[in-house]
């Protein structure tokens with residue numbers, strides 16, 4: 658099989674295609690044929706050496722969709738079962754999606770009830786799981802208001818779609834004026850500019866999903882209604898630490914954080930029910946082949962197109 662192996666961190670030239678034997682299942686790991694996967698900016702960071710937990714050589718790539726070709730001994734999974742995988746160290750502690758087959762622990766393989774094509778399916782795992790987790794942590798009810806801060810990101814677009822399916826009134830942000838109308842076209846009820854980490858509006862919201870991160874957190878809190886909550890899920894601005902944060906601005910409000918570490922099959926099932934019932938999709942920015950992974954990495958960093966970059970592995 659073909660695999661993209663990184664021997665040492667560096668620029669796109671370290672993404673090298675090699676031939677490897679197809680892995681064999683064992684007592685707890687099944688073999689998955691990877692049909693498609695999303696390519697993310699945080700994988701570019703890993704390639705460049707920015708993820709200290711990742712030891713090389715490594716096949717990176719944090720999520721994939723495909724089918725089981727050889728189930729683990731005593732596995733509940735069947736040959737041909739449609740699955741997605743994410744987390745569980747995939748593409749970090751163990752080899753990930755940038756290959757044709759992967760050996761994946763059964764506990765990290767999630768069956769999906771989905772009839773569409775592999776490329777369309779590949780937009781969902783990380784984007785929709787992160788978005789629904791963040792939304793649920795806010796405990797909003799239909800009719801309440803939500804701000805999606807970082808609305809043009811793939812997770813942001815997924816959050817807009819899911820929030821509308823939950824009956825929320827959704828405002829989304831971008832730093833680019835030209836993107837305001839695109840946010841509306843992609844389902845937001847309203848769109849506002851985020852300039853120098855400050856929202857260009859006086860409005861307040863019942864809930865905020867903040868993907869820009871620590872640099873906008875305090876400003877997000879000031880745009881919360883009493884009783885409202887901010888869920889921090891991303892660090893698009895690249896800063897991990899909140900400088901000069903006065904926690905008392907949270908009086909009568911709350912702050913939550915969501916990450917996808919603990920993936921639950923129930924929530925995966927709920928996502929695919931919502932997708933089916935509401936035909937939820939985000940734009941697919943561009944599709945590459947595995948052999949063009951270097952170009953895909955350049956594209957995710959340089960492109961300003963909306964949507965998810967996908968590798969079609971068939």
Ligand SMILES: NC(=O)c1ccc[n+]([C@@H]2O[C@H](COP(=O)([O-])OP(=O)(O)OC[C@H]3O[C@@H](n4cnc5c(N)ncnc54)[C@H](OP(=O)(O)O)[C@@H]3O)[C@@H](O)[C@H]2O)c1
Pocket residue numbers: 697698699783784787807809810811812813830831832833836868869890891892893894895915916917918964
């Ligand atoms: N918590 C979790 O488990 C989890 C899981 C997946 C992803 N994430 C995080 O969620 C975030 C979104 O991921 P993604 O893959 O969806 O991102 P993405 O699609 O690569 O996001 C691209 C968008 O980010 C915005 N952006 C870039 N730099 C920014 C900055 N300095 N300030 C504000 N906006 C900036 C740009 O919007 P404009 O130019 O239009 O403003 C751009 O359209 C990331 O921080 C990622 O690490 C978290």
